[in-house]
Amino acid sequence: MAVTEPDFLESLNDLGGRVAIVTGGAAGLGLRTTQYLAQRNCIVYAASRNREKSLRAIADAEATLPDSHGAIKFHHLDLSTVEGARRSAEAFQKLEDRLDIVVANGGVSMLAQNELSQDGFERMFATNHLGHFVFVTTLLDLLKRTSKSYGDVRIVVTSSIGYRNATGLDYSALTQARPGDGDSVWDVIPAFVRYGNSKLANMYFTIELDRRLREEGYTDMYCNSCHPGFAGATNLGGGGFGPWGGAWAENVIRLLMKPLNSVEDASKTQTYLAASAQILQQDVHGQFWAPVWSWTQRYLRCRAASLTELARDEEKQKQLWAFWERATDMAKAT
Numbered sequence: 001m002a003v004t005e006p007d008f009l010e011s012l013n014d015l016g017g018r019v020a021i022v023t024g025g026a027a028g029l030g031l032r033t034t035q036y037l038a039q040r041n042c043i044v045y046a047a048s049r050n051r052e053k054s055l056r057a058i059a060d061a062e063a064t065l066p067d068s069h070g071a072i073k074f075h076h077l078d079l080s081t082v083e084g085a086r087r088s089a090e091a092f093q094k095l096e097d098r099l100d101i102v103v104a105n106g107g108v109s110m111l112a113q114n115e116l117s118q119d120g121f122e123r124m125f126a127t128n129h130l131g132h133f134v135f136v137t138t139l140l141d142l143l144k145r146t147s148k149s150y151g152d153v154r155i156v157v158t159s160s161i162g163y164r165n166a167t168g169l170d171y172s173a174l175t176q177a178r179p180g181d182g183d184s185v186w187d188v189i190p191a192f193v194r195y196g197n198s199k200l201a202n203m204y205f206t207i208e209l210d211r212r213l214r215e216e217g218y219t220d221m222y223c224n225s226c227h228p229g230f231a232g233a234t235n236l237g238g239g240g241f242g243p244w245g246g247a248w249a250e251n252v253i254r255l256l257m258k259p260l261n262s263v264e265d266a267s268k269t270q271t272y273l274a275a276s277a278q279i280l281q282q283d284v285h286g287q288f289w290a291p292v293w294s295w296t297q298r299y300l301r302c303r304a305a306s307l308t309e310l311a312r313d314e315e316k317q318k319q320l321w322a323f324w325e326r327a328t329d330m331a332k333a334t
Contacts, residue, residue, distance in 0.1 A: 002298035008036075008268060012275040015042035018150075019096050019143040020274065021139075023047045023077060024106025024133065029158070029228055032267035033103055033274070035061050038070040040275060045095075047077035047088065070071065079106050079131025081118045084329055089138035098146040099139060101274045104132040104157040104202070109195050112182025119327075124176045124191075126142035132157065133205055133207070133324050147221050152280050156273045157206045159288065164308060165196030169316070171323055200311060201320055203288060208317040210286035222280065224273045227290040227305070229266035250278035265291070265299035272302050 019039050024030035025046030037044045038061075051074060058072045075092060078084030092099075107128040117126035137153060147153045159249045181187050203225050210223035269291045273279060290305040310316070 002294055002296075002300060003268070003300075005264070009300075011272065011278075012036070012040045013277050015040040015275060017041075018100040019043045020101035020103065021045040021047050021064075021075060021092065021097050021099065022103040022224070023079065023135065026050075026074070026104075028122060029231060029263060029267045029270070030103070030105040031057055031061055031261050033105060033271050034072055035065065037101065037275060038062075038065055038072050038265065040070070041274075042070040042101070043073070044070060045073050045075040045092070045094075047075045048075065049078050051076060064152045077106070079127045079135065080123070081126075082130065082134050083228055085131040085134040086138050089135050092139065093142050096217075098143075098150065098214055099142045100146055100152070101154045102136060102139065102143070102151065102156070103270055103274050104130070104136060104155070105270060107158065107198075110188070112187065112191065113176075113179045113194065114177040114183075116175070116177050118228055124172055124194050125198045125201065128195075129205065130200040130324065130327075132167055132202065134195045134328055136209070143221065144218060147218050151220040152222045153218075154274045154279065155203050155206070155209065155221065155223040156270050158228060158270055159202045159206075159222070159225040160196075160199040161227045161290065161305075162192070162196045163199040163203055163311060165193055166200035166310065167193055167197065168310060169197055169201060169320065184203045203307070203311050204317040204320045205285050206288075208321045212321075214285070216251055220280070222273075222285045224279070224284060224286065225288050226273055226302070227288070229261035229291050229293075229299075231261045231263045231266035260297050260301070261291075261293070265297075268299050269302040273314065 007174055015203060020042050022030050022034045022044060025034045026048040031046065032043045033048050046054060046058055054074050058074060064074055075088065075272070077088040086176070108124055111123045115123070116167050117123045119126060143153050169192060206223050206225040213221045213223065269289055273289060287304045288307055291302045292300045294300055
């Protein structure tokens with residue numbers, strides 16, 4: 001039997017006094033996650049690039065909340081650049097003296113590799129993974145202080161079962177533009193592989209971050225990743241793909257996803273990881289979770305999912321962390 005909205009909300013902690021930030025939190029799954037957390041009395045920052053659009057979405061979202069709820073606030077964040085992600089995290093630390101929950105939800109898909117990001121990386125990888133790496137690691141001192149003072153800090157990184165399409169991380173290819181990429185419909189196929197690679201990297205990041213925090217003694221910081229589901233009313237694919245078919249690619253993705261999961265249901269797994277008491281009680285950390293669906297594609301529950309051998313590779317997890325530490329240090333120095 002599908003979970004009702006009241007029952008799902010009841011499964012979450014009362015988050016009164018706690019502070020959260022949700023990247024991509026003013027649209028799609030991020031906005032619904034923000035609403036869920038606010039309904040449980042959390043102060044939630046919806047982090048995104050477009051201030052005007054985000055404020056409208058936040059106002060609409062707050063209008064649907066019950067009389068007694070937390071607050072939703074806008075926070076500017078540009079995940080596409082190292083400097084943008086770092087400055088956003090630094091600015092946030094001047095706003096709040098605690099941070100209990102980070103949901104790294106924001107992301108893009110179907111971007112051609114005919115150009116690179118401002119920092120010289122493949123654009124999906126730059127936004128989906130590198131921006132979050134910089135944003136979260138810059139917030140770590142605040143998260144650690146919150147852990148010491150209050151305990152039970154959550155870091156949730158939205159990945160995807162699309163990571164199974166990953167071929168492994170080729171670091172040299174991440175810095176090479178492919179002139180003409182996106183000119184052919186067949187270029188969609190390697191784009192899906194690149195998307196999968198960015199989601200694989202998010203899983204590496206989550207597992208390695210959890211390992212490092214545990215080694216430092218932060219055993220009440222819970223880092224997990226998840227597959228949310230397939231919701232048609234999201235911005236996935238909205239970034240366009242090449243000169244021939246940004247709208248075409250977006251419409252195809254939405255058409256394929258429309259019969260599947262609602263935004264509400266696809267937001268539940270990451271919200272559960274961020275706010276359920278069961279995560280602390282069962283000591284859930286360093287795991288990848290996914291929803292369990294009814295035959296009508298309604299949310300029943302969520303649970304840990306097995307990982308591929310590639311995703312479990314500890315050496316590759318450590319290699320990724322070391323690579324970005326060097327890369328971000330160089331970006332900081334320029």
